Amino acid sequence: MKAINTFSLKIPSRSTNESFARVAVASFAAQLDPTVEEISDIKTAVSEAVTNCIVHAYANTIGDIYINCAILPEKRLRIKIKDKGCGIEDIKQAMEPLFTTAGGERAGLGFAVMESFTDNLKVRSTLGKGTTVTMEKRISVRENV
């Protein structure tokens, strides 16, 4: 699939970068002329994936988070968020709503949010090596006013 435009970003897993990451992706997506709701969906989904890198992948350390975005034909935005952290043992179980290994203040709904706020979600992970989350969002075609 040939990308029309792309950008890549590497940031350390510091919680201050959660807002930076979602704003960066939202700014890039702006060229697709998304609605306010679509922008909000993108920000929320990115925030979930980046927070998971910070909270889970690099739980007791600081590591690199790689973000890669591509604009594909037919107003589609593909977002890849990758870490080289601890990996996920059972992806299917991890993606179940309310499942969390963190307990306490975590709802276990991050993947559920990503799933419902994008059009496609794929998770690849290898224990001890890291995790890559790929999301795709279709931006609606609107009449110019």
Added chain:
Amino acid sequence: MPVNIHSVGEVLTVYLEGEIDHHAAKGMREEIDAAVEFNMPSLLILDFDRVTFMDSSGIGLVMGRYKNLQKSGAKLNLSNLPPNIYKVMKLSGIEKLAKIDKGEN
């Protein structure tokens, strides 16, 4: 400060502000918990009118407060949720546990 707190009688209202993500949630949680511990309300109202962004960390924040309030039998209301915040919140099923109102817009 990302929270503003008002206590009248047994009702404690916390006006949340700005973006609720994992980074911001910790400070908000500490302020809410301190106010609940001090005022011992029978109703906690979390007001989302001035919240501009929220992800599942915000759901965790709300569910965590709900669990704490249950210990004393206090109730929780969520008020003035903007559309984008409501869209995230409703995934949690919290509507079965706490009263939600979406505000005017």
